[in-house]
Amino acid sequence: MDVDTASDNTSIDDKTEDFCENPTRDALTEGLMGLLKPTVDQLDERIRATRISQIELKQQIESLTEELLKISEALQCPLELDVYVKKLINTKHKVTVVSNILQTTQERLNKVHQAVERNTARRRALLETAPAISTPIVPESSGQMLETDKTGTTEIQE
Numbered sequence: 001m002d003v004d005t006a007s008d009n010t011s012i013d014d015k016t017e018d019f020c021e022n023p024t025r026d027a028l029t030e031g032l033m034g035l036l037k038p039t040v041d042q043l044d045e046r047i048r049a050t051r052i053s054q055i056e057l058k059q060q061i062e063s064l065t066e067e068l069l070k071i072s073e074a075l076q077c078p079l080e081l082d083v084y085v086k087k088l089i090n091t092k093h094k095v096t097v098v099s100n101i102l103q104t105t106q107e108r109l110n111k112v113h114q115a116v117e118r119n120t121a122r123r124r125a126l127l128e129t130a131p132a133i134s135t136p137i138v139p140e141s142s143g144q145m146l147e148t149d150k151t152g153t154t155e156i157q158e
Contacts, residue, residue, distance in 0.1 A: 026123070026127065029120075029123060033116065033120055036116065037116065040109065040112065040113050040116070041113075043109060044106065044109055044110070044113065047102055047105060047106045047109065048106070050102055051099060051102050051103065051106070054095055054098060054099040054102065055099070057095055058092060058095050058096065058099070061088055061091060061092045061095065062092065064088060065085055065088045065089065065092070068081050068084060068085055068088070069081075069085060072085075
């Protein structure tokens, strides 16, 4: 009878030491990392570019507001530029709000990216430090069999 199908081998405790040596899980983890990392990196770059554009737009709105105020003061004409100045100030406020939202999103994205990197490093460390599979050792002088388990302990098997 196969060891895995034995009736006394039903406890999950018997398999807890094998969690590091699951090639399917490792392949799945690497596959998911391969799929997510480029997307996260691309999203991060696009958020940076958008934030830079938002800052430039905010500066241009400020300079335009100043120019309109100078024109309004210099001309003293019946044109009502105050309405446009107020619109620009409102737009500037909206740009600031969007910039703050983008900054918060980028911070969250960076945290996700760091968590993914930590998880990958932890899995790699677990895989690299995983002990060898138990190997039976047969001494030449006796009929007994020594077996070294995953913790390095040697037991006599008869």
